[in-house]
Amino acid sequence: TQLLEQSPQFLSIQEGENLTVYCNSSSVFSSLQWYRQEPGEGPVLLVTVVTGGEVKKLKRLTFQFGDARKDSSLHITAAQPGDTGLYLCAGGRGSNYKLTFGKGTLLTVNP
Amino acid sequence: SAVISQKPSRDICQRGTSLTIQCQVDSQVTMMFWYRQQPGQSLTLIATANQGSEATYESGFVIDKFPISRPNLTFSTLTVSNMSPEDSSIYLCSVVRGDTQYFGPGTRLTVL
Numbered sequence: 001t002q003l004l005e006q007s008p009q010f011l012s013i014q015e016g017e018n019l020t021v022y023c024n025s026s027s028v029f030s031s032l033q034w035y036r037q038e039p040g041e042g043p044v045l046l047v048t049v050v051t052g053g054e055v056k057k058l059k060r061l062t063f064q065f066g067d068a069r070k071d072s073s074l075h076i077t078a079a080q081p082g083d084t085g086l087y088l089c090a091g092g093r094g095s096n097y098k099l100t101f102g103k104g105t106l107l108t109v110n111p
Numbered sequence: 112s113a114v115i116s117q118k119p120s121r122d123i124c125q126r127g128t129s130l131t132i133q134c135q136v137d138s139q140v141t142m143m144f145w146y147r148q149q150p151g152q153s154l155t156l157i158a159t160a161n162q163g164s165e166a167t168y169e170s171g172f173v174i175d176k177f178p179i180s181r182p183n184l185t186f187s188t189l190t191v192s193n194m195s196p197e198d199s200s201i202y203l204c205s206v207v208r209g210d211t212q213y214f215g216p217g218t219r220l221t222v223l
Contacts, residue, residue: 042203042214097142097207101153
């Protein structure tokens, strides 16, 4: 069974602070996706990374895929209350679109 | 993008009963998936719903417990049968369009 370990599980910070969330596995994935889920909603895709060492930026969010394609990180700069939510990483293998999800990091940004 | 709706959005059910969850997509898609999201746990794939053929179940999930229908390319149902409190969870359907997987809003099920 492929497992994706996310850390930290919970994170509560003040508006304006920076944070990093980690997603680690002992398995290699062909792609790694990051989702954000808000209460009462399904996960919404933020980014997909497919190349080892790849870095993608989405406004204040920076995503990195590890060189060996086993781990990934999400860095948020100057967090805002609107960033509050459950951040999920998910690994994909091949073209069958089946994803293995981590348990998520629940982020709370306090004003 | 894809617009996905699920019914019901939430329900509270008695042990031993069954609940059917509906998933409607705004346009035709080939692949539809059903996931379970238990409290404190990761999203777990239950099965892939195939149009015109039997659903493909992941390890640990069986058709008798989670029968799935896929009558056309925009609709699917998942039934949670003979429910127990351990089935309390959020159930999500998802579709693939292009290279992106889109999720419905989920059905929050509580079994008493």
